[in-house]
Amino acid sequence: MAYDLEIITADSWKELIPLTDQVPELGKVELITIHHTNSNPLHPLPEKVRLNNLLQFHISDRGWNDIGYHFLISNKGQVFEGRNLSYQGSHVEGFNKGNIGIVVIGDYNIERVRPRVSIVLRNLIEELLKQFNLKKDSVKGHRDFKEKLPGSCPGDFLYQWIMEFRNEKE
Ligand SMILES: [Zn+2]
16 A cells, blocks of 8 residues: 555564454445544553554453554554554444544543644545545544543544544645
């Protein structure tokens, strides 16, 4: 896939081999949903260790076949490939079909969206919108699928970012 931005491939960070071939195909893409990991931004571990901890958690504790999200963005603005885009993610209960999952690592109730994160998130979303011929209102925050409770995923600062992005002219 040709993106204008650098994406660190799943092969180069995953220490477990996912069983993604047991997952249903993504199907026609209609939505892109943004999440945060709701984890401590001052976490001392390197990104690859954090990502593998999350992968391990999703496989062992949640019982999924792979990490739940298609893309992961660190607070330094690195973009990591998660679950292969051919397959459904596990990120919005009941709404994973045709729904691309992007997670920003950190707690966006206490962290503001840094400029570097804002740029790569925008680039990634705009590439995906172009690739799948979608409009900006296809971009959701996780809380849009349930009660829109303040503080819920993707955190208030990141949700605000999404609302501003969606309200920009096409
Ligand atoms: Zn979420």
